[in-house]
Amino acid sequence: MTSSAAATDPKALIARVLAPIQADMVAVDRLIREELSSEVPRMKEISEYITSAGGKRMRPALLMLICRALGYEGTLHQYLGATIELLHTATLMHDDVVDESNLRRGRPTANAQWGNGVAVLVGDFLYTRSFQMMVKAGNLKVMEALSDAANRLSEGEVLQMVNAHDPAVDEERYFQVIERKTACLFEAAARMAAAVADASNEETQAVATYALALGNAFQIADDILDYRGETASIGKNLGADLREGKMTLPLIYTLEEADAAGRAQIEEAIRQGDGDFEAITRLVLSTNALARCRERARQELARGKDALAVLEESEYTKSLVELLAFTVERNV
Numbered sequence: 001m002t003s004s005a006a007a008t009d010p011k012a013l014i015a016r017v018l019a020p021i022q023a024d025m026v027a028v029d030r031l032i033r034e035e036l037s038s039e040v041p042r043m044k045e046i047s048e049y050i051t052s053a054g055g056k057r058m059r060p061a062l063l064m065l066i067c068r069a070l071g072y073e074g075t076l077h078q079y080l081g082a083t084i085e086l087l088h089t090a091t092l093m094h095d096d097v098v099d100e101s102n103l104r105r106g107r108p109t110a111n112a113q114w115g116n117g118v119a120v121l122v123g124d125f126l127y128t129r130s131f132q133m134m135v136k137a138g139n140l141k142v143m144e145a146l147s148d149a150a151n152r153l154s155e156g157e158v159l160q161m162v163n164a165h166d167p168a169v170d171e172e173r174y175f176q177v178i179e180r181k182t183a184c185l186f187e188a189a190a191r192m193a194a195a196v197a198d199a200s201n202e203e204t205q206a207v208a209t210y211a212l213a214l215g216n217a218f219q220i221a222d223d224i225l226d227y228r229g230e231t232a233s234i235g236k237n238l239g240a241d242l243r244e245g246k247m248t249l250p251l252i253y254t255l256e257e258a259d260a261a262g263r264a265q266i267e268e269a270i271r272q273g274d275g276d277f278e279a280i281t282r283l284v285l286s287t288n289a290l291a292r293c294r295e296r297a298r299q300e301l302a303r304g305k306d307a308l309a310v311l312e313e314s315e316y317t318k319s320l321v322e323l324l325a326f327t328v329e330r331n332v
Helices: 003-008 009-035 042-052 058-069 076-099 112-113 116-137 140-163 171-196 201-228 251-258 260-272 275-288 289-310 315-329
Strands: none
Touching: 003 201, 009 042, 009 058, 009 076, 009 315, 042 076, 042 112, 042 116, 058 076, 058 171, 058 201, 058 315, 076 112, 076 116, 076 140, 076 171, 112 116, 116 140, 140 171, 171 251, 201 251, 201 275, 201 289, 201 315, 251 260, 251 275, 251 289, 260 275, 275 289, 289 315
């Protein structure tokens, strides 16, 4: 691979982004394994199955980078990184049950493997364990940030269900959902980091704005991958959102540009939660929808980058800027 190719290769980019916090991320993984201990063998088995699938660990990485960018030199942020990752994993398990998903991170979901009842209860275990950890941290601002995010995540799930199978969902309603379902946990990671680092109000607001922008861009990129990705590389079933009747940004923009027949095809697929995914994908690709999505994501990236101007430049702030680029360039 040439140096120019390496510069834009998503895997090379994320490796470079995480390099300054490599030791922190190793500690987060160790703490996750330690906190999954349970006297109930099945509980431990499923918890380890879910967390061993890996994932990008975006939320812990964000927390680590922001803490270090704010000058924090301790280790409590590692414990909090494990805390937010367990909460995130719990929400994924519950989402998979609600959405009837059978593939996550390239492997069968817990509900597909062990049934909905067990998956919900293990999700509850991870949820409550993350709150036990949050309390042990002993920082009121940390508790406020994480509990607020958990509440908004629940709102987002209900709002998404209300919007399901409604082709009238527009860009404003789309962002109402993703800011609750995705971006709010990014914001929580930023606010937790600011609390641990004893950041000023200006710094706290700056990193929160950055994290919200990052979360929005991340979800837009995820929705683009539903039409550009490979099942094996992104670890989920392509077309899953369409089958669940979700109006994502690519579909919203495609509806605005498609002819009457194309609009009717998409609207019927959303209402029924069924349809010819390959035909709809061709329709999406025939418009400027994905280019508009990338441009909308770049607007979020610009907002996030501007917010970071408050912080003193360092290897950590450089990684935070590169993390923005990764959200749009990634193919996994």
